[in-house]
Amino acid sequence: MKxxxxxxxxxxxxxxxxxxxxxxxxxxxxxxxxxxxxxRSLSGEQMIKEELYSEEYVELMQKDHPDIEIQKPKSGGYLHRHPFVILTEHERVVQ
Structure with a gap:
């Protein structure tokens, strides 16, 4: 190994x-x-939505982060059927 x-x-x-x-x-x-x-998704597309799959998770998010808007999925939407928040991940090299 090298x-x-x-x-x-x-x-x-x-x-x-x-x-x-x-x-x-x-x-x-x-x-x-x-x-x-x-x-990134498995296909390499940038992801910004974090779905909240249960009511407990929605309630916890509202309690812990009251200033964050919980987004509602579009009616009849295929890709997102649960409430979601906007979440990003960033990195930088440590010197």
């Missing part, structure tokens, strides 16, 4: 109030040296 690169990274997960706030927050994070959102 290790050709070794670096340490910090990773943060960020809950955003809503989609508009996420756009501003990501811009600010990038100015501070953080990457763009690194959460």
């Amino acid at each position: 290790i050709i690169k070794n670096e340490k990274k910090e990773v943060i997960r960020v809950l955003h109030k809503n989609l508009e706030a996420m756009k501003e927050n990501v811009k600010q994070l990038q100015e501070e040296g953080w990457s763009d959102n690194v959460r």
